Amino acid sequence: MSDPIYLLSDAVKVYSRREVLHIEELEVQRGELFCIVGPSGAGKSTLLRLLNFLEPPTSGEITFDGRLVNGAIPLEIRRRVTMVFQRPILLHATTHQNVVYGLKIRGEKDGDDRAGRAIEQVGLGEFAQVPARTLSGGEAQRVALARAMVLEPEVLLLDEPTANLDPYNIGLIERIITHLNRERGVTIVLVTHNVFQARRLAHRVALLLEGRVVEIADVEPFFNQPRDPRTAAFVRGEMIY
């Protein structure tokens, strides 16, 4: 049964008079792992920013959990969604202080314990008191993931979280993502240019090209019987622009 947590209708984003995103219709179902694939510049990150309420659409509508959220977004709605960026931006602080940040600003009393557990979950227990900016790229991305998952969001947005990482860190992060979605029921929207990753993780996949959705389908038909020739070309690894 359809239970959309997001519903986008004619959502358009324009920067400097250039339309970079035009989503005629898009649903993200509660509890699914939804992958958005596409080449660089397709509008994937812009779409995530809209879903994270960091920017409003220039026109059109975004509905979150049945509520239209085009104007000023109440804090309690914003705090149900969080995002891990492609480039982890960590504070000049220890790993623990970075992970506990979101809980502290919410005034959570058991923040330190929860942050400690999240750090253990991403395999960084021994680095808890280390300045986070001294960590490697993969470790830093795991800190960013721990910082987001400790908030126990309903929706986790991931913007190419494994780009430029080594296979060990990619595997580790993918296991955490799968665990969050399958075991904890977190709705995840994952942006990736890695079709293999989308195939490994997703329930449904969308191909975004030049700001528009080319095709949305369940993972198997998306990769095995794509309807659109551009999708077929993309999943074969051909260059499409």
Next chain:
Amino acid sequence: MEEIIKGLIQALHLIITLDPNVLEIAFLSLRVTGTALLFSALVGIPLGSWLGLKRFIGRRLIIAVLYTGMGFPPVVVGLLVFLMLSHSGPFGPLGWLFTPKAMVLAQVIISFPLVSGFTMASVMSVDPDLRRQLLSLGATDWQATLTILMEARVGVVVSLIAGFGSIISEVGAVMLVGGNIEGVTRVLTTAIVLETRKGNFALAMALGVILLALSFAANLAILHLQGELEG
């Protein structure tokens, strides 16, 4: 060279014996400069943060005025404050001229553009995507701003060092608006000028050494704070 050595010896003597006159002058210097720095920080840090974080029409004009203020000759500031506070000036009735209040006012005008300008630069050097990241983690606008300011804290400390340096050693403005009145507005720099004019080079030298020592100690303390902040 002889005067310098004599000055150093006399400085040591004055410091060791805790000469009351020198102590009074040194404390007044610190009080005036400390108060001015406090007000500069109260005005300059929020202004610098605002300019560093926000984009609005007229921002460049404000920054241009601020940069001009950073290079404003202190003696001209002193002249302007003097005219404003003189009996015929608009703020004459306050009766601040030739009081420490006038000196503080002049020093605030001299130092706050530096505090503000350096704060702005340090806030602007923080990764512009950090704000988005913080908002995404559920921070309110105010929480995100405070966090960005904390990230820029080393630069903010540098702004205070620059502000302090610009006024502790300043002489023209405080001489004009303070008048170098013994026991009232005489600070280290104006006392040095006076003693040099009187030919008391050794005493002037001694006061100079104390001024340097105070400045060095204050900067050391601020740098220590900076080190603590850097972790």
